[in-house]
Amino acid sequence: MTFLQVLDKPVQVSYFEPSFSGNPTAGSYVTLTAGTINQASVTGSGTTTISLPAGQYFVRCNIGGTKTGGSSDLAYQLELGGVLVGNEGGFDTSSAHRVSTEYTEYVFEIAVSTNLRVKINSSAGTNSITATYSGMIIRRLN
Amino acid sequence: MTAIPIAVASRCSTTKCTNPTAGFISVGGVIKFQSFTYRGKPHLWTYNSGTGVFSLNSSCTYVFEAECLFRTSSVVIANAQYAIVNNASNAEVADGYRAVSKYYGEADYYGTYSATGDEMAMAVVDGGSVGAVRLELVASDQTGGVTFDPNPSVSTYYKTGTRMIITEYQP
Numbered sequence: 001m002t003f004l005q006v007l008d009k010p011v012q013v014s015y016f017e018p019s020f021s022g023n024p025t026a027g028s029y030v031t032l033t034a035g036t037i038n039q040a041s042v043t044g045s046g047t048t049t050i051s052l053p054a055g056q057y058f059v060r061c062n063i064g065g066t067k068t069g070g071s072s073d074l075a076y077q078l079e080l081g082g083v084l085v086g087n088e089g090g091f092d093t094s095s096a097h098r099v100s101t102e103y104t105e106y107v108f109e110i111a112v113s114t115n116l117r118v119k120i121n122s123s124a125g126t127n128s129i130t131a132t133y134s135g136m137i138i139r140r141l142n
Numbered sequence: 143m144t145a146i147p148i149a150v151a152s153r154c155s156t157t158k159c160t161n162p163t164a165g166f167i168s169v170g171g172v173i174k175f176q177s178f179t180y181r182g183k184p185h186l187w188t189y190n191s192g193t194g195v196f197s198l199n200s201s202c203t204y205v206f207e208a209e210c211l212f213r214t215s216s217v218v219i220a221n222a223q224y225a226i227v228n229n230a231s232n233a234e235v236a237d238g239y240r241a242v243s244k245y246y247g248e249a250d251y252y253g254t255y256s257a258t259g260d261e262m263a264m265a266v267v268d269g270g271s272v273g274a275v276r277l278e279l280v281a282s283d284q285t286g287g288v289t290f291d292p293n294p295s296v297s298t299y300y301k302t303g304t305r306m307i308i309t310e311y312q313p
Contacts, residue, residue: 011311013203015237015266035237037266064259091258102260133259135239
């Protein structure tokens with residue numbers, strides 16, 4: 001059974017910036033650096049693995065940047081506690097017939113502190129990830 | 143049993159901004175909303191409809207999510223990039239990212255443009271640090287004086303329009 005839980009606590013918001021040096025390759029992970037707002041006390045800034053305190057979360061990560069053209073593609077996904085979760089995000093490219101949603105997101109609850117990463121599932125052509133078009137927002141709901 | 147947490151009505155104000163002022167704007171132009179739908183707590187931000195600037199409450203944290211529908215002033219191959227901008231510094235909000243709109247043909251967009259991103263601009267803002275923001279057309283791949291209308295009066299291809307969601311998290 002699934003039910004909606006209405007919470008009556010302030011929501012804590014954190015922002016992280018995804019980055020990657022060079023052309024992302026399949027199986028690699030992006031670096032996540034904390035922005036100016038980190039109310040959810042997420043740790044691990046500047047590495048590929050950040051740690052979330054126990055709680056309920058809504059996480060969305062969008063990766064944008066530059067590509068070489070229609071032959072480029074990049075697909076990525078959240079990895080929570082070593083398990084891929086949520087929908088797959090990706091660059092908008094014609095060769096992969098990928099349109100609309102670019103970001104990956106997931107709603108979840110964790111009872112203990114858990115690691116979160118963003119994994120590159122596949123990459124084609126030459127791509128770069130830039131902060132101008134990329135960001136990850138973490139909402140801790142309790 | 144699975145619990146799905148939802149937005150907190152008692153600590154949160156959510157506003158959908160729509161119906162921007164029609165008319166062509168250039169890069170640097172502000173998208174000015176005219177219609178608003180409110181849910182949750184009464185919002186603490188204020189709005190200047192003349193300038194399109196939202197003044198924020200210093201005790202709140204904000205999430206802005208904006209998606210624009212433009213038409214261009216002439217038939218061109220172009221994209222439009224828009225973002226939440228700090229009204230005092232005129233810089234894009236640090237904790238946020240630009241949107242990249244898509245234009246005029248798959249081959250052109252995918253083959254020509256190097257910039258790629260979501261079509262939704264997003265920003266997280268601490269009202270205690272940033273006093274006011276605006277939604278702005280910040281860049282375009284197109285040069286040569288082409289301008290963009292955020293509220294097309296005739297929409298042949300689209301059934302949705304420019305809108306922005308403001309979520310105000312109150313203490």
